[in-house]
Amino acid sequence: QEAVELGQSVESLIGIEEVASVLLKSTRSGQVLAGYSLSDDRDAIVTVEISPDRLKASLGIIKGRGKGKPLDLAMVSTALSGHRLKGVKVDKLKADVIAFYKGKEAELLQYPLTTGKEPVKGKDRSIMFGVAFLPEAQGKEYVSIAEAAPALSRVARDLDEFPLAEAARVALVKKGQEVARFSPPSPGQAGVDVYGASIPAAQGNDPAVKVFENLKVSQDSMECEDDGLLLIAEREGQTLARILPYRDARISVTVAEDAMSASVDLERGYGLGRDLTLESAQEALKQSGVVAGIDVKELASALAEARDGKQVSGRQVARGKDPVPAGGYRLNWITRIASGAAVTVRSDGSADYKNQDRATIVVEGQPILELLAIGVEGQDGLDVLGCAVPAPKDPNVGEPPTFDSSIIDEQRENGDRLLKAGMNGELRFEKNALAIDRSWKINGDVGPATGNIRFPGPVTVSGTVLAGYALVAGGDILVAGSVEAALVSA
Template identity: 30%
Template structure:
C-alpha cells in the first residue's frame, strides 16, 4: 500500500513494515508531518534513517517504521473490559466503517471474547486516536458485611433539673427490660452475585464478612426472625455489659422504702429503691444501686455497691455516720456529713458539706456545685464551682497526683498490647472463617481443634475488653492538667487548704482558677 507518492519520494508499506524511497532532495522531515497526521497507522521507529534518506536522496528503499493495526485491541488485566484504538483518519473510518467493525469482531473472536460486546458502540461510537470501550463484563456484586446493632444503654450523665417545685438530681441509670424484650440484632452477611468475564468465565463475588453477636447465653437468647438474628431477654432484669457481652442482670425492685418492712437489703444483682432508705438501715448489692426518692436518704448505716455504681437522686444527710461506697462511680445530689468512697469518680450535683470524699476524680456541677468543709481526696483531679464558704469553714482538698511520663508509658504499652491482641483476634477469625468453608468435611480431631480455637477467641475478646477499659481509665487521668489538678470555677474562700502531690497551698483570699502540679512546682492559672 502506498501512503504518499510525489516527485521527492514514495512512502509505502510492505508486510506491515513502512519504507521510504527518496529520489530528489529538498523535502524536510518537518514537511512530512502533515502526511503522517493523515495516516495515524504509521509508527516511525528509525527517525535517523528517515532524516538521512531525505538528505541523501539515494533512491534506495529504507525501512523507517512499522504499520500499526487499524484497530488496536486492549484487554483489561481482569478481563472485565476491552477497548479499541483506531489508527486511521476520520475519512478512512467513514469510508470503511463496516470493514473496521468486521476486523474488530474478528479480533475479539480470536481472543475468545464472547460476553458483553457493545454492538451499538461498534456501530455508532467508534473514535479515532482515543480508546473506546467496546466490551464490558458483568462485575460480581460483592456480599455485604453483617451489621450488628445492640441495645443502647442510658448514658450516665447526671444533671440538676428543676420542675418548678424543687431541683433534683436526675439521670438515666438502670435500663430495665422484661423477658422477650429486644436487646440487639444481626443482619447476616450476603453472599453477593456472580459476575461474568468477557471471556465467558464466571467472576466469583467476595462473601460479606460475618460478625459475632456477643451476649450472655444464660440470660439472652439469639432467635432467627424474618432473616435476622434477634437477641431477646430470657429473664426480667436490667441490661448489663459483662466483659464486652450484653447480658441481663438480676434486679430487685423495692416499690417503697427500705426499712422495717424489708429489713436490710443484701442482693446479688442491681437494686432499685423507689422510696428512701430509713435511718440505720443498709443496702448492699453486687451491681448498681439506685435510690429514687427526691428527699434522698438520712442517717443510713451503709449503701454499698461491690462491683457497680451508686445513684442517690435526692442526696444524703449522713449525720457523720453514713457510709456510701461503690466499686465504680457515685452520683448524688448532695453529700451532707457522710463518707463517700468510690473506685471510679464521685459526681455531686449540688454540694458536699462537712463530708469525707475519696475517689479517682471528684466533680460537682460546674455552675453551682460546692465543696464546703470536710476532706476531699482524689487521685487525679477535683473540679468544683465553689470551695469553702463565707464563714471560712476549713476545707481540705488533697490530690494524690501521678507521674505523667510513667502513665504515658503505661498507656503506650496498653495500646501496643491492645493492637497485638486485635491482630491475633483477626487472624483467628480468618482461620475460623476458612474452617467454616469446609464444615462437614473435617474429622473429630479437627473439630476439637476448632472448638479450642473458639475458646481462645472468647478469651481474647475478654482480654481486649479489659485492655480497652484500662485505656479509657488512663486517658481519663491524663486529661487532668499537669500531674494533678484542682479547678475552682467560681470562687474558693480563705482557709481552704490545697495539696497536689507534696505541694501545698493555703488560700488567704478569694481565688478562682486552676492549680496544678508540674515539674515539682505548683502552678496557677487564673480565670477572668
C-alpha cells in the first residue's frame, strides 16, 4: 500500500503472495529483511518509433525495475544513432531525457523527436468544354425530338442510367470535333520525411467522367466519333456524356438576283434528326420569301431524290411569271435637228464657216416628228417573292418628247401622231422636250461666232453685223451696233 502511495502502480509491483512468502521466510529465519525490491523485474528499454508515413519520429524510454537491467543514458544515444533523423533539437532532447532519468517517472512515451513536411497533393484536373451549347429551350426541343424517335433504343445504350431528360447541356457537334479538354496534371508539392528525404506528392485526380457512346476520351481531350447531339449531365460530382447520332435535314433556298426563280439544295437527315418533308421544304421557301410560282411536283421529286441519298443542288422549284412587253411609239424625225456645229461641209468637202449648223429653223405647219404606234398594251409579271414585275416597253419603242403650245399634235385614225410647227421660229430640242422660239436674240456680233443668220421671225443683235456676213429675217431686225459691208434683209 505504501508503494502505491509513493506513486508505484499496482501492475509494476510483485504479487501479494510473493510479499507474504518473503515476510514469512524472514520471520521464521529471524533475519532482518532489508532492501528487498517490491517492483516486478523489468529491463530498461529505449525505442525510436517512426510513423508509417515517415512524417513523425518519437522516443520511448522505460526504466528498469526489480532485478531488471537499469536505464543507462548511453542506451538513448545508441537508439538514436540507429536512425539518421533530421531536425532533432538535441539540446532540448538532452535536457528532457536527463530530467526523466533523475525523476520518479518510470516511463517516457511518445516523446516527439522530429516531424517531416507532409506532401501537398496536386490540384484535381478539370474538364473544359469548347463547344457552343444551345440555349436551354432549344436544347430541350432537340432532346424531345430525339426521345420521340423510334430508333432511339438502337443508337443509345443505358438510357436508364443516363436518361435524355437529365441532360443539362446540349450542343450540335461534328465527327472528329474536339468537344472538351482536360486541364494539365498538377504535380503538387513534395514533402520531406524525418530522414530529410523527399516524399513525392500525389498528382491531382482526373475528372470523374463517364462516356456512353460516340465519344473518345484521351489523356488530354474528349473527341466526337459521330455527327450528332452532345448531351451533358452532372450527377454527384461526376460528368455524364454521350453523343446521339443526329443531323436534321438541310434545306437551303436560293432566290435569283432578279427574283424570277428560286432553287433549293437538299440533304437528307441523319440518325435521329428530322428528315425531309414536303411541309418542311414549303416552310423553308416561305421563310425565304418565296410565295409564288412554286412547282410542287418538281419540289416533291427533288425531296424524293434527296431522301434516297442522291445529291440535289441548285434544283429550280419556283419560277415567276414573265411580263408581256408594252407597246408605244417609234419616232420618225422629219425635220433634222441642228447639230450645233460651228461649221458645215460643202458638197466638194470644203468647210463653210459662214453657214453654220447652230439652229433648227422651222415655219408654221412644217412637219417635225412622226410618232408611229407599235405593239399592244403590256401585262405585268409576278416574281417568286409575290412582287409585280412591271411590263417593259418594246425595244423598238422610243420615248415621245414633251412639247408646249408652239407644237401642234395631229392624231391619226391608226393611232399614229404627227407633231408640226405651230409658228415660225427656232425649234429647240432639249432634254426630250420640243419648243419653238418666235424671235431670235443674238448676244454679240453677227460674224464668225454665229455665221450667216436666216430666221423667219424678228431678230435682235446686241452687237454689229460684220463685213461679209448676211442677216436675213422674216420680221423686224434691230441692230444695236453698226452694219458693215454686210447683207441685212427683213
